[in-house]
Amino acid sequence: MGFIHTLGNWFDQRLGARATLEPMIAHPVPRMTASWWYVFGSATLALFALQIVTGLCLALVYVPTADQAYQTLEYLNYQAPFGWFLRATHFWGSNGMVLVMTLHLLQVFLWGAYKYPRELTWIVGVFLFLCTLGMAFSGQVLRWDQDAYWGLGISASIAGRAPLIGRQLVEFLLGGPIIAGRTLSRFFALHVFVIPGVLIGLVGLHLWLVLRLGINEWPLPGRLVDRATYRQRYEAEVQRDGVPFFPMAARKDMVGMAVVVTGVLACAVLFGPNGPNGVPDPTLIDTEPRPDFYFLALFALFALLPPWTETAILLVGPVVAIGLLVALPFLSGTGEKSWRRRPVAVISVLLIVLTVGTLASLGMTSPWSPVMDAWSGLPVPEAYVHGRTPLELQGAVVLQSKQCRNCHSLGGAGGRRGPALDGVGTRLTQDQLIRQVLQGGGNMPAYGKNLTPAEVTALVAFMQTLRPGQAPPAR
Amino acid sequence: MTQDATDREAGLPAAPTRRTFLFKIGLVLDGIVAGLVGIPVIGYLLGPVRRSAAQAWIPLGPIDRFPEGETRFATYENPFRVTWDGPTAKIACWVRRIEGEQFQVFAINCTHLGCPVRWFAPSRLFMCPCHGGAYYEDGSRASGPPPRGLFEYDFQVREGQLWVQGGQVPTLAQPV
Numbered sequence: 041m042g043f044i045h046t047l048g049n050w051f052d053q054r055l056g057a058r059a060t061l062e063p064m065i066a067h068p069v070p071r072m073t074a075s076w077w078y079v080f081g082s083a084t085l086a087l088f089a090l091q092i093v094t095g096l097c098l099a100l101v102y103v104p105t106a107d108q109a110y111q112t113l114e115y116l117n118y119q120a121p122f123g124w125f126l127r128a129t130h131f132w133g134s135n136g137m138v139l140v141m142t143l144h145l146l147q148v149f150l151w152g153a154y155k156y157p158r159e160l161t162w163i164v165g166v167f168l169f170l171c172t173l174g175m176a177f178s179g180q181v182l183r184w185d186q187d188a189y190w191g192l193g194i195s196a197s198i199a200g201r202a203p204l205i206g207r208q209l210v211e212f213l214l215g216g217p218i219i220a221g222r223t224l225s226r227f228f229a230l231h232v233f234v235i236p237g238v239l240i241g242l243v244g245l246h247l248w249l250v251l252r253l254g255i256n257e258w259p260l261p262g263r264l265v266d267r268a269t270y271r272q273r274y275e276a277e278v279q280r281d282g283v284p285f286f287p288m289a290a291r292k293d294m295v296g297m298a299v300v301v302t303g304v305l306a307c308a309v310l311f312g313p314n315g316p317n318g319v320p321d322p323t324l325i326d327t328e329p330r331p332d333f334y335f336l337a338l339f340a341l342f343a344l345l346p347p348w349t350e351t352a353i354l355l356v357g358p359v360v361a362i363g364l365l366v367a368l369p370f371l372s373g374t375g376e377k378s379w380r381r382r383p384v385a386v387i388s389v390l391l392i393v394l395t396v397g398t399l400a401s402l403g404m405t406s407p408w409s410p411v412m413d414a415w416s417g418l419p420v421p422e423a424y425v426h427g428r429t430p431l432e433l434q435g436a437v438v439l440q441s442k443q444c445r446n447c448h449s450l451g452g453a454g455g456r457r458g459p460a461l462d463g464v465g466t467r468l469t470q471d472q473l474i475r476q477v478l479q480g481g482g483n484m485p486a487y488g489k490n491l492t493p494a495e496v497t498a499l500v501a502f503m504q505t506l507r508p509g510q511a512p513p514a515r
Numbered sequence: 516m517t518q519d520a521t522d523r524e525a526g527l528p529a530a531p532t533r534r535t536f537l538f539k540i541g542l543v544l545d546g547i548v549a550g551l552v553g554i555p556v557i558g559y560l561l562g563p564v565r566r567s568a569a570q571a572w573i574p575l576g577p578i579d580r581f582p583e584g585e586t587r588f589a590t591y592e593n594p595f596r597v598t599w600d601g602p603t604a605k606i607a608c609w610v611r612r613i614e615g616e617q618f619q620v621f622a623i624n625c626t627h628l629g630c631p632v633r634w635f636a637p638s639r640l641f642m643c644p645c646h647g648g649a650y651y652e653d654g655s656r657a658s659g660p661p662p663r664g665l666f667e668y669d670f671q672v673r674e675g676q677l678w679v680q681g682g683q684v685p686t687l688a689q690p691v
Contacts, residue, residue: 107601189603190645193629196684206688208564217569217683218593220600321602323590325623325631328644342628343646347660351687408647408659412633443638457647485649485657490639 064251065290068282070274072258074289077151079296080144081250085243086297087137090304091175092236094130102182104228106221106320109184113316128308134176136304138334141172146389149368152377153256155265159369161249164242166365171239176334178231184224185316190329192219194342201351219322254278255289259377267374328409336403337396343408344399407456414454415443421451428505435502438495442487450506458484465507469514473500568689569595569682575620578677581612586634586652589620595682608668609634609641610677611652618677621654622666622685629686632665641665666690 052058101120103112116123145165148154154162177195181188196219199209215222254274283289318327331339345353379386411418420436428436439445439461447457454460468476477496480486491499504513571594581587589610596604609632611619621641623631630645640657641650648659655664668679668691685691 105599105601106603107599190630193624193684194645197624197627197629197686200686200688202688206686207568210684210686210688211563211565212561214684215563216597217563217565217595218603218606219684220593220603221597222563223603319602321605322623322631323605323607325588325607325633327631329630339645343660345660347662350660350662406646409644410642410647410649412642412644415635415637441637443635443640446635446638446642480658483658485638485640485651487638489651 065286066284067251068278069255069285069289070257070277071281071283071288073255074283074292075258076292076296077147078255078289079293080140080147082293083296083300084137084141084144086301087133087140087304088239088243090133090301091130091137094126094133095232095236097126098130099232104182104224106184106224109182109224110316110319113183113185117313124313125308127313128311129304130179131314132304132307132311134179135333136300136307137172138176140300141169145169146393148256150379150382150385150389151256152259152265152379152382154369154373155375155377156267156270156369156373158249158253158256159373161246161253162369163366164246164249166362168239168242168246170362171235171242173334174235175231175239176332178227178235180332180335181224181227182231183314183316184320186318186320186324186327187315187329187331189219189320189322190327191331191335192223194329198354201354255285256377259379261376261378261380263378264376265374326412328412330403330406333400337399340399340403340406343406344402409455410446410457411455412446414445415440418445418450418453421453424450424506428502431498432502432505435498435500438491438499439502442491442495442499447484461503461506463506463508463511465504465513466511467514468503470500470504472514473503570680571595571682572671572678572680573682575608575610575677575679577675578612578616578618578672579675581610581618581677583612583614586611586636588634591679593682606681607631608679608681609665611654616672618670618672619654620668620670620677620679622668622681622691624666624685625661626656626663626666626687627659627661629684662687 098116101112101116101123103109113127116127118124148162148165177191180191192214196210196214199213200206202209211217213223213226214220215226257274257277314332318324330336342350342354376382420440425433425436444461445454447455449456449460450462452460464473474496476484477491477499478486478488487496507513573591573594575589575591580589587610588607590605590607593600593604593606607623609621609623611621613619621632625632625643625645625648627643627646627648630643632641632643632648632650634641639652641652641654643649643659643661646660648661649657650661650665651657653664654667656662666685668681670680671678681691683689683691
């Protein structure tokens, strides 16, 4: 022990670490902030550390070239000892980091922590959030599978909508005229050097600001933030009733960090690594590209926005959203902090969470996409062909062979792009059915050039029989 | 007391001395060095941005491979590839032979957000797996979010071979 003590002193005489760190570790924080609600920031930091460790390990094997990246991922999955586990941890860690960071963002928003004097802490946090999303996207590209390839295709298409410099922007983004080797190298550099460097710098700045300005006190309804008095009052409260950060608050942080890391490790063991999902060969087109969960809401939004608004929203939306986040502490930098007296803040959070959640769940099922193999894989339910005339049976064959089922369901099976056809005979008359089939409309293609008159007659005859429970036909 | 300090007390600007001159020289030299490093770095980063779109004539094979009245899948190697592109150098397209030497060659990419559209011969439609865009067999928009019909390559028939002009990922800014 004596030796260790001597060694410690030797270093400390040179580093002066004790004098610098001890006040930081033991600095007093408001008593109420030693709360479970305050653990999300440190939990995000723990997951970031986990990402650095696992990412460094993966970089020892991963080869960022378009012709070999996929094989190195397979090698990691099946041959490198613990390779699958590190890939899985890195993947679930990224999901966890986005999730926990979002909780942190919502918590500091609802607790009014962005108000005076912590505006800069909030703004740095906004950029940390954006960098983390940048890591999530570029990491998804490094998986270099079909989802990565077509995800880049979506990014290029968005960039190509920019006025005047669309093509130049696409080439700059992709590092060349197509999605290929130079694209992967670009995103590798972003994911491994550029964004992590910025992240580490911003994390340092964020922590420095938290230490310098003090952790946000527990907001009490009616205690307003006033630029003239706030800092004095905060100091007085901390002096009067503060507790040392370590161990009074830090112990909850420590438990929180352990819980989130354990959660990620558990997911890694239970669910394993994600992909790689299919060789990134763009001539293999039997693929249904889907983004990782953090971009599912955006993916859904792209399908549901009215087409004429799309370019404007795709290009202007992110700028407005980021602008609002950055401007927030200047729009409401003082006044009430407690969410109990900030109904607009609470409603905004609820609306945003509900919207993003709904969009993400829609993104998972993507009801707007045709079910590509419904026409050949899902037979017409038996009840719907029972007791039908030969003409009507022929219509059922037309319905199937003309691939109507890719977009229309029968008996709950098939596409959901268009309405289910189970009760169509009660909704549309014979004339309306003919018109709809021939001319399309309301998001349905016109089949006029593609069906013979006999086929149309049979198809419509069959659809007229689709009336559940002998309901009367449409008139 | 030095001359500098007296000047400062009197509120006068500091007289140029060798020290302030050296400081200014330092600033100028560092600015020049930053430019010497920065200009090539920016030029390098913008390197992939071409003056005009990447375009070359690409063979898709003998026209007999494409029966009249049908739409067939075709692939080619991108002419602007680098050796380490691997499978991503391959590009797919849809070739519709109307009759004789009349063709339409469509990019595989949906005009909405670039996903690969698939041809469904029985319903004579192209359908996109991402956001549900659909196109008629002549490439015009049938339904869904696409803002326009499929991107179409310029083509030529030379000595029984079908050639198309392309070379970059098609977007609304630069259709093929």
